Amino acid sequence: MRPVVIAHRGASGHLPEHTLPAKALAYAMGADYLEQDIVATRDDRLVVLHDIHLDRVTDVATCFPNRARSDGRFYVRDFDLAEIAALKVHERTDEHGKPVYPGRFPSAGEAFRVHTLERELELVAELTSKGAWPVGIYPEIKDPAWHREEGVDITLLVLETLGKYGYKDHNAPAYLQCFDEREVRRIRHQLGCELKLVQLIGEDDWTPEPTNFAEMRTARGLTKLARSVDGIGPWLNRLYTVRKKDGSRKSTGLVERAHEVGLAVHPYTFRADALPPGFDDFDELLAFSIGELALDGLFTDFPDRVLRYLRRIS
């Protein structure tokens, strides 16, 4: 079976991430799933944004210059939805205001805004109800522990919203993902969520909070995960090593270990304009990942490129 293509933040290689135009474009390209990263506003509305901050992808610093916290960052949680909806969205920038991916869409036009999770689920329902092709959703609950400290149980809000749009059981066209292992277990065992679940696996030095990602990648860790989730979303770079001598690539065995305990593997992030170590061609990366690693799915900013590759080899 061919791997499922997950439009990472929409067709974000072509249009500003997580905007409705980027989602509609990904749908038109034929992506199997549209990804939603989810953060809560001050008035407890869910918006589709990658960060708990607004400053890397919007003009918040210009519109609300006095609303940064002491660390200089502008937090979604400090703004009401109406304020956030008035911001313009642009391509992701770094801490110096420089584009992270310089070759991508240049302007911050009126067309690009932050929207709610509800609005995106309505768009999906509208697109798929007109007799066009189906598409699944792939929501990620962002920083549930941080949200709890901020006074909101974001997980409950997300599950309620997904349920309202019919995403309730295991057969729903949805995967729910989160980096927080405790929260994933809570979602499955305490909250009784029946949706397909994916444990995201990052690096233990990515956040100051204690994590146990190294353990998750072991056979023992994966066996434990398999009691709660349907799949894992590992960092692509952890799936292979590159031999210094001749540049050849070899699986680390993570995909195989996950498959042994029945877990699907959907790594992130396949970017044609930011290739991982050992590759200087996107199709070569796809050939290795799909042909040799035998992935079950992949997160990509370029669903068009991945789908074109899959059509070519089918």
Ligand code: G3P
């Ligand atoms: O959710 C898969 C992938 O998006 C994880 O990384 O940081 O882009 O959300 P991030």
Ligand code: CA
């Ligand atoms: Ca994500």
